[in-house]
Amino acid sequence: MRLFSLFATLVLALSFTLPATTAPAAPDFTLVQALFKKHCVECHASSEAENNLILATHASLMKGGDAGVPVVPGNSTASLLIKSIEGRDGKKIMPPGKKKKLEASELALIKAWIDGGAKPPAIATEPVRELVTPKIAPRVTPRKSIQSVAFAAQPNVIAVARYREVELRDAETGAVRHTLVGLRGNVNSVAFSTDGQWVAAAGGEPGLQGQAAIWRVADGTLVRKFEGHFDALYSVMLSPDGKLLATGSYDQKIKLWDTANGAEVRTLTGHNGAVYGLAFRPDGKVLASASGDRTVKLWEVATGKRLDTFSQPTKEQYTVAFSPDGRRLVAGGVDNRIRLYAVSAGAVEGTNQLLESKFAHEGAVLRIVFASDGATLLSSAEDRTVKWWDATQLVERGHLDPQPDLAPAVAFLASNARFVVGRLDGSLQFFDAKTGQPGKVAANR
Secondary structure (H helix, E strand, O other), X not given: OHHHHHHHHHHHHHHHHOOOOOOOOOOOHHHHHHHHHHHOHXXXXXXXXXXXXXXXXXHHHHHOEOOEOOOOOOXXXXXXXXXXXHOOOOOOXXXXXXXXXXXXXXXXXXXXXXXXOOOOOOOOOOOOOOOOOOOOOOOOOOOOOOOEEEEEOOOOEEEEEEEEEXXXXXXXXXXXXXXXXXXXXXXXXXXXXXXXXXXXXXXXXXXXXXXXXXXXXXXXXXXEEEEOOOOOEEEEEEOOOOOEEEEEEOOOOEEEEEOOOOOEEEEEOOOOOOEEEEEEOOOOOEEEEEEOOOOEEEEEOOOOXXXXXXXXXXXXXXXXXXXXXXXXXXXXXXXXXXXXEEOOOOOOOOOOEEEEEEEOOOXXXXXXXXXXXXXXXXXXXXXXOEEEEEOOOOEEEEEOOOXXXXXXXXXXXXXXXXXXXXXXXXXXXXXXXXOOOEEEEEOOO
């Protein structure tokens, strides 16, 4: 009996002195990310990723691609990523071809991370994409080129897009009311909300990141930023009800964003070139896009479904605009033509029609806008000309003398009596919309 008691006491003592065995901690995602960078980003980088699977960040990995989410947290055996690396999915072992395969230790690390829950990095390490350039002091004051302009009848303001900033200028005097900052690189596009309370702008660093933002017009306060594209943005539009922001990028994608919380609603894919121009139909149900793939596409906003593709253009398309009644659409680009389409209520393929195709300029058409009454079109081009047209038959009504520099930015002002032209030399000038008589020149930047 005493022997049994002594044995029990010894066992009890050992239970307190021997350390409990615990499972090793799962590797941090930063280690896995380093392996992706070593073996995978050539095919799964942020631009034109194979099967739309981007392995640049934890968020992009967990978003997945065409085949779904490649990782099953807690189960590496069932994860498509591991099946692909090991060749268990019936396809080639990844990375494909003669590319160096993962070492056994590297594969084990990825498996351990997945089995440990596939958690994000302990410390936020999403890569900050920066453009590294030498610091060279300019000999003269750099020109702040104008890339885009937009007009809001209330409160009678012009938005002027320049490098890293947007100016809100009085539409009568040209005086600056607010200067909006916060975007990187060239600001390539600006647009107002229908009620004129918000202004949106888009830009970014080519090959690195696209950015868009919304500000309050009344006081110039930044409302929200939108980031998710992997290349510079060239177009931005607010939906007629102000609930959605549409962005078009050199990464060939269109994204729709919730303006209330900044969340990405959906991504529209189908273009095989940069998206240079966007336009919401006034009812908000259809979005049009102009692309470097030589097409104009129509999309159903509610679902992201492609409704139609206009393939008549022979070269890249830069600009697109709906008429105020939503029944007509104009587009232009590098083939020097303006095309006018009739768009049906449903906008589905087979119900839309090309009405006119006009050789409009001696250079690429940069921008086309409708007057608010839908009767007149205004266009600018790389031949440094600005013209205005009968919007029904595309008959030229007038033109300006060749401009001192390219004018990628044009907009009609109040009552369509005047229009404004923004140039790459940084100047902003007003003109009479009937006679073309030049008016005030806003201060050059």
